[in-house]
Amino acid sequence: MSDATPPGWYPDAAAPGTERWRDGTGWTAHTRPAGPGPGASARPSRSPPRPATAPPPAAAPGSSRSP
Secondary structure (H helix, E strand, O other): OOOOOOOOEEOOOOOOOOEEEEOOEEEEEEEEEEEOOOOOOOOOOOOOOOOOOOOOOOOOOOOOOOO
8 A cells, every 4th residue: 555654753643742653554552742843854753662671681791601
């Protein structure tokens, strides 16, 4: 379908003053405060949402080697 909405941040009609992330196929649970008013950017940002929690730290090299 050529008229599909591309991934990006868009105004959230259900929550004025916020934007919701669209992943290209549907709306996600990710929201953020709305950015500057109209005219600041013609297209929404293409940055994906940040994870809610940080991934666990990587193990130090050589700290657990398999025989």
